[in-house]
Amino acid sequence: MSEHTEDLVEIRHLKQYFPVSMGFFKTKPLKAVDDVSFNIRRGETLGLVGESGCGKTTVGRTILNLYKPTSGDIIYDGKPIKSKNDIREFRKKATMVFQDPYSSLNPRMTVSDIIGEPLDIHKLYGNAQERRERILELMGYVGLNSEHASRYAHEFSGGQRQRIGIARSLAVNPEFIVCDEPVSALDVSIQAQVINMFDELQEKLGLTYLFIAHDLLVVRHISDRIAVMYLGKMVELADAKEIYDHPQHPYSISLLSAVPVPDPKEARANKRIVLSGDIPSPLNAPSGCPFRTRCPHAQKQCAETMPELKEISPGHFAACHIL
């Protein structure tokens, strides 16, 4: 279908700097996201991976305009999101699932109020009966039963709480959901259930996901395409299978070598690439390529200019001078 190749979300040169105060009057920008561009196609799942502090979550939140971007455009369905009215309409189409199922649910609200909140805000129902029916329908989607509606979040387990969070994100009937590490706070057996639920919901409701995670196996399972971030910059973007089989960027290669392999023989044969040094602080990012301080192939050129994200094979983008 032609509709499925169309871009639903397009991010152009997105920058998100946070001012950090240094002394009394001086502030220094913390470049959490520095010039990132990518697109998300309608109906696909784009996985976003990278280590802690590389700006994954900031990208997700900035796309939803939870932070005002320092510069760059967010284009949703062909229209840039700029004015307050745009954002208000955008909130009905794009929602978010949060990482921590414990702090993302208000402890003083019942489950039905939590799930119904987006409905209340956008006034998406005619009367109390309609609201209740919609909430029960949403609870059905995520496998909660109706008698949970009047309970408080603390009465549920982590997996159930995450389901409540997912039901809330589905309330406005969105097209696009940013999933910000939705399973990393859950244990493995529950992770599988929740991941499968994401898959089912995508099929049933035709959703598009931006799936942020640091668990590479989870991301490979759910994503159609994967983007790798390092220190606020995007270093590689390709189809999920392509990036796992033929990673190109030195950072992606080392990241993927850290994925545990279930077969011990194979695991012993694989060489784990251990990077030296720590991730630099985004406050004092290295000049040129951010990865050059830890890159085994670093050259003089890497310190001077930042490599552009370029297409090295069809649909496979990487940002590195040596490629």
Next chain:
Amino acid sequence: MEKKPFSMQVDMEDFIPEEKAYMVNMRPASTFFKDGIRRLKKNKVAVVSFFIIVVITLAAIFIPMFWPYSYDQMLGMVPGQPVDNSFLNLAPFEYGKSEIARMEAGETIVPHIFGTDNQGRDYFIRVIYGTRISLAVGFFASIIVLIIGLTVGSVSGYVGGKVDLVIMRIVDMIYSLPDMLMVILLASVLKQVLETSLEGTALEKIGSNIISLFIVFGVLYWVSMARLIRGQILSLKQQEYVLAAKAAGAKGGRIILKHLIPNCFSVIIISTALQIPSAIFTESYLSFLGLGVNAPMPSLGSLASEALNGVTSYPYRLIIPAIVISLIVLSLNLFGDGLRDAFDPKLNV
């Protein structure tokens, strides 16, 4: 399901319907408040204090309604008759001359439980009335403090940035002024201003002094409440559920009312409960200094102050209001502590 002869399988039919329902149902939903009240009920000191507060409050409200004497009625003064000095300074359970005569005629006279004061007014009803005033001042002053403190604190904490900076510097300024001095200055200045402006209005009966007391509380004592609430809001607004509400499109007002304030409810209840005794205390010492309620209206503080003149002959006139103040303040404080223990989530592990 078909039952196999040697199967160990549990047969659901063996259970009576209540048991089945019991197994299916989860325990009834318990809310934060139910939990807190359950814990509060276990605290004997808090329950006793609460009981004392209720008894004193009910007495202060209802006794003046049916008591035969009024707080400003001088019993020895009957229009058209010479002043009967036998009613002045009666000891507890003594009677004036005319009352003794009526009792001999067979009438029953309500005794002067605490005697009368130096103008022949029944002291018991004056104490009750004073309690009423003190409680009312304490209660309304706390509400004023709560409303101002809650509004300023939550806006300052939620909006942050420059707004927060400006509000907090104002708070610091008010905070750094000496409390007592400001209270006395404000009370005496407001007394002058209000006395003239209130004439002829419905507020005149309440008295300019009480109104100036409320203003003093409103102006001075909201700062600690505002600080407390700002601190709470500052930490709560980092929570992900606030971000989730923003992502759903909620505006600032909704986030403050629906998400932030309900989550600092325990702090609000506790500090309001502890604010009441401090307001009563302030009212008492202001009345004691002569800046409190207008005569002839009594308050516990002014009763104590008047009693000082005759403290050698009639010490009980000082002791009684002092005991009542202590009882109210002590039980409110203990009840407030009980509330804190019951509702502060950090304490219950």
